[in-house]
Amino acid sequence: EVQLVESGGGLVQPGGSLRLSCSASGFTFSSYAMHWVRQAPGKGLEYVSAISSNGGSTYYADSVKGRFTISRDNSKNTLYLQMSSLRAEDTAVYYCVKDHGYPTPWIFDYWGQGTLVTVSS
């Protein structure tokens, strides 16, 4: 059974930093791209970032480019999102998401339960 468990969320002041982690199990983590998707309270889904299976390629939405860094440790089956220069508009539930893989990449077949990040003074 695929499981994705996020951690690291919490309350942070504007301009602060936070690192999210996602522990994966139930599939060959090193074979799949992974993603972060967020959802502001009461709002829709917003795509955040992606990383290839070996970590060699990354992608960021314009809204977080230059402030967030995605990474992974395939030896630990763990995905990370380092967030810095946080703003109030970054307040959201952050979901760790598994890529569907070939032949339909960039489709999200498993989601974690999410971790809430609140940016407020």
Added chain:
Amino acid sequence: EIVLTQSPGTLSLSPGERATLSCRASQSVSSSYLAWYQQKPGQAPRLLIYGASSRATGIPDRFSGSGSGTDFTLTISRLEPEDFAVYYCQQYGSSPTFGQGTKVEIK
């Protein structure tokens, strides 16, 4: 960036009725990269349909997807009580985007 517009915003129906949800793209989308998700309150989204018309693992056959180019549809043939939720379409063109969602509520 491809913008996805979902309609209607809210659909009020009774159990057993048919639901038809629309997703329109601002530019043509490859069918391979069009998906639908269901989200219930307090839960993470769940993949329903990928490749515009393929059901994900474990999804009942009352859910079906169709469409191509800029117009896509999710159909729920007979609404079950557990189907009342918010539905999102998603595409990957040059960058992944989601529609704003359609809420299917009990009439």
